[in-house]
Amino acid sequence: MADRKRAVRVVGLAVVLLFAVFWIGATIWFFGDENPDLLDDREWVDRAEERCAEARSALERLPGARDAVDLDDRADQIEASTGVLADMTADLAATPPAGDDDRELVGLWLGSWDVYLGDRLAHAEALRAGEDRQFRVTVDPERGDGVDALLDAFAGRNRMPSCGDPLDIG
Structure with missing residues (x-):
C-alpha cells in the first residue's frame, strides 16, 4: 500500500x-x-524618455491636486498638470520614430494618451460641478484594462518609465 x-x-x-x-x-x-510593442527606434525612445522626464519635473513644481483647498482649486491644479502632459504628448507626436511599425505603435500609444488626458479634463469638469468623486479612467473594451494601464505597459516595455501615468491625481 x-x-x-x-x-x-x-x-x-x-x-x-x-x-x-x-x-x-x-x-x-x-x-x-520579441515583444510586439517593443520599438526598434531606440534613439526615439531615449528622446521620448528625456521629454517625459522634463514633463515629470514640471509636474513636481506644480501644486499637487491632493493639496487643493477646495474642488475648484483641485480642478485648476488638474487642468494645469494636464496642460503639461498635453504639451509633452504634442512634442512626442511632432517627432515620430523611424519606421512604419514604430510610428503606428507610437500613434496608438499617443491615442491612449489623448483618451487619458480627456479623462483628466472630464474629472476636473466634474469637480467644478461639485462632484467630489474618485478619478476614473476609460477602460479599453478589447483588453479590459484602464487606459492608464496601457500607458504604463507600453512605457515599461520600452524602458521609458517617465512616460507612464504620472499618478498625480488622488
Whole structure:
C-alpha cells in the first residue's frame, strides 16, 4: 500500500514538472524575446524618455491636486498638470520614430494618451460641478484594462518609465 501511494506521488510530481517545463519552454520558444510593442527606434525612445522626464519635473513644481483647498482649486491644479502632459504628448507626436511599425505603435500609444488626458479634463469638469468623486479612467473594451494601464505597459516595455501615468491625481 505504501509503495502504491509513493508511486502516485511520483507520477503526480512528474506531471506537474512536465507541465511547468512545457509552459516555460512554450513561452521561451514560441513567444521568444520579441515583444510586439517593443520599438526598434531606440534613439526615439531615449528622446521620448528625456521629454517625459522634463514633463515629470514640471509636474513636481506644480501644486499637487491632493493639496487643493477646495474642488475648484483641485480642478485648476488638474487642468494645469494636464496642460503639461498635453504639451509633452504634442512634442512626442511632432517627432515620430523611424519606421512604419514604430510610428503606428507610437500613434496608438499617443491615442491612449489623448483618451487619458480627456479623462483628466472630464474629472476636473466634474469637480467644478461639485462632484467630489474618485478619478476614473476609460477602460479599453478589447483588453479590459484602464487606459492608464496601457500607458504604463507600453512605457515599461520600452524602458521609458517617465512616460507612464504620472499618478498625480488622488
